[in-house]
Amino acid sequence: MKKLLAVIAFVYSQAAYSQNLAAGEQKLAVILKDLNHWVSFKEQANADSLKEANRYFRESLLSYLSEPGTLTYEFKALVKEGLYVAEAEGGAFRIYSWRTGGTGGTQYYSNIYQYKSANKVFAKLQPDISAAAGFWYTDVFVKKAAGKTFYLGIGHAVYSAKDTYQGVKAFSVDRNGLNDTIPLIKTETRMSNELGFTFDPSTVSGKKRDRSLIEYDTETSTFTMPDVAEDGVISKKEVKYRFSGRFFVTVKQ
Incomplete structure (x- = not known):
């Protein structure tokens, strides 16, 4: 009873x-x-x-x-x-994004990161940088390697009618909390925790304009994104980054 x-x-x-x-x-x-x-x-x-x-x-x-x-x-x-809610599979990490303003074609956004650590839930506000437009996140992918879990957020930004950004930003959670500066991506010139491209949205077909141009293959741990010319025009070529065991590195084609 x-x-x-x-x-x-x-x-x-x-x-x-x-x-x-x-x-x-x-x-x-x-x-x-x-x-x-x-x-x-x-x-x-x-x-x-x-x-x-x-x-x-x-x-x-x-x-x-x-x-x-x-x-x-x-x-x-x-x-x-x-409100945008981008959630990682497994329910241990989320990014909340909302619009805070916008002038002259620029759209401003703020973010809160929410995550679980040591069976406790924490929420961290992304520091406000007044000169930066900020991102809104639509997806978070998970990559596990060497006993660690990495979160890969797909972010978007609008700077003007002809100047839009999409990119990948890496996060991890350790005993010190959220690490949003972890250098998980290796380019030809430097180590970074983010990678992206700026483009003219008018050069993207209507069907693709309202969704992410970045694709992630969980089986091969590979990001695929379009190559962009200096004038912001999306080309038919693609750029790929694959996880090598320690970093995401360029896939030579």
Whole structure:
């Protein structure tokens, strides 16, 4: 009887916890909707209102994501309001992205990284660099090697109507927390934790324009991305990077 009562109590507590998460999300959705309202304005006179709306949503979301259950929660209401949630397979790492403003064709975004370490859930805000447009992330791929787990985020940025960016950024989690500077990609000139290209979106066919131009083959651990000319035109050639055991290196073709 005691065991049955314990099970019933657990079920009710889980249901109450889920309801609290849902209620919290609904509050955040209202705050994000208000932020989007100010983002839509172009007048400089609304700068203070936009700044305050960004601060309120950023701090509210960061506090909410400290709850362990949010790492696997499905944010339908927030996604509907424009929040991007890029999740790694396995449910141990997520990147949340949202638009914070934009002028002159440039779109500004902020990010929060959420991850599990030592059975605890942490949320880290990407430092705000006012001069940088910022990225929104659509995918996170997982690469395991030498007993470590690496997360590979596919990021996007818009600098102008003819200047768009897509790239790969590497992350890992260790005893010191999130490492977002790990040099996992080896180019011909340097080691880096990210790799990408800037292009003119008008040179991309309509069917591909609204999705990632970067593909990742999990079986061969290979990234494939288009080669881009200096004028931003996407060519038919491809560039490939394959994991060599320690780094992602160029595949000679």
